[in-house]
Amino acid sequence: MAENETLTFHFDVDGNDFTSAGEASVKVKKLMRQLGFSPELTRRVSIAMYEGEINMVIHANGGTADVFVEEDCLRVVLSDEGPGIADVETAMQEGYSTAPDNIRALGFGAGMGLPNMKNYSDEMSIDSVVGKGTTIVLKFKVS
Amino acid sequence: MISVNDLAERLALKSHNLDDGEREVTGGYAGDLLSWVMGRAVSGDAWVTIMSNINVIAVAQLTDVACVILAEGVEPGEDLIAAAEMRGVNLFSSPEPTFALCGRIHGMISPHADGEAANEAAEAYTEAD
Numbered sequence: 574m575a576e577n578e579t580l581t582f583h584f585d586v587d588g589n590d591f592t593s594a595g596e597a598s599v600k601v602k603k604l605m606r607q608l609g610f611s612p613e614l615t616r617r618v619s620i621a622m623y624e625g626e627i628n629m630v631i632h633a634n635g636g637t638a639d640v641f642v643e644e645d646c647l648r649v650v651l652s653d654e655g656p657g658i659a660d661v662e663t664a665m666q667e668g669y670s671t672a673p674d675n676i677r678a679l680g681f682g683a684g685m686g687l688p689n690m691k692n693y694s695d696e697m698s699i700d701s702v703v704g705k706g707t708t709i710v711l712k713f714k715v716s
Numbered sequence: 717m718i719s720v721n722d723l724a725e726r727l728a729l730k731s732h733n734l735d736d737g738e739r740e741v742t743g744g745y746a747g748d749l750l751s752w753v754m755g756r757a758v759s760g761d762a763w764v765t766i767m768s769n770i771n772v773i774a775v776a777q778l779t780d781v782a783c784v785i786l787a788e789g790v791e792p793g794e795d796l797i798a799a800a801e802m803r804g805v806n807l808f809s810s811p812e813p814t815f816a817l818c819g820r821i822h823g824m825i826s827p828h829a830d831g832e833a834a835n836e837a838a839e840a841y842t843e844a845d
Binding site for chain 2: 591592594595598599602612616619620623624627679680681683684685686688689692
């Protein structure tokens with residue numbers, strides 16, 4: 574059986590630097606353009622990933638983002654060692670946010686981050702343990 | 717077709733970074749909550765906002781809007797302009813309220829049957845200023 578080579582990209586998301594949040598997403602956007610993905614898919618992936626980056630900066634003091642380019646899909650894995658999400662179902666509701674006021678003043682914390690990630694991806698799974706961290710896997714079908 | 721240059725001229729926008737003035741403006745979006753913008757704004761929109769922190773540029777780039785217009789007299793800081801230059805984002809500002817700007821933009825790009833009438837009305841409004 575032939576092994577399909579998987580293209581992977583790894584990014585560290587700096588938890589202290591709110592202004593550089595989005596660097597990984599912008600890089601992924603450029604990479605996807607270069608790899609010939611459609612503008613629409615590129616847009617969905619990069620926006621969903623940016624939401625993930627922002628969440629890790631706001632809530633988890635940073636984390637990592639890995640992108641796997643597979644044969645029929647693109648997978649984004651966002652991992653952090655933050656406080657975890659106690660009630661995922663509630664966190665998924667549009668408008669629900671635990672972001673502090675200083676973050677809201679920047680235009681974030683609208684409670685749309687996780688819903689956007691779900692809407693823009695084809696599959697989303699959240700694995701979170703309170704006190705340990707959160708891993709979110711986003712899958713995007715490549716047609 | 718309405719280009720970014722057309723929009724800037726007709727709305728008398730102050731330009732802070734012009735990367736691609738020929739870019740077509742196909743729609744508009746108004747909002748300050750960045751996740752709402754990322755969920756709703758589409759490629760080619762003119763995005764009107766009063767938010768001026770640096771993350772605005774990343775959001776503009778990721779959503780692929782045609783331009784960012786800071787409304788209500790909000791002026792960009794040096795860091796925002798530098799980021800717009802670095803990332804090739806068209807950035808403008810205007811003293812006009814968000815509502816007025818959006819009304820005029822809508823009139824200019826309205827795809828509806830009354831688009832032309834709205835255009836004329838918008839132009840008359842502009843000239844009356």
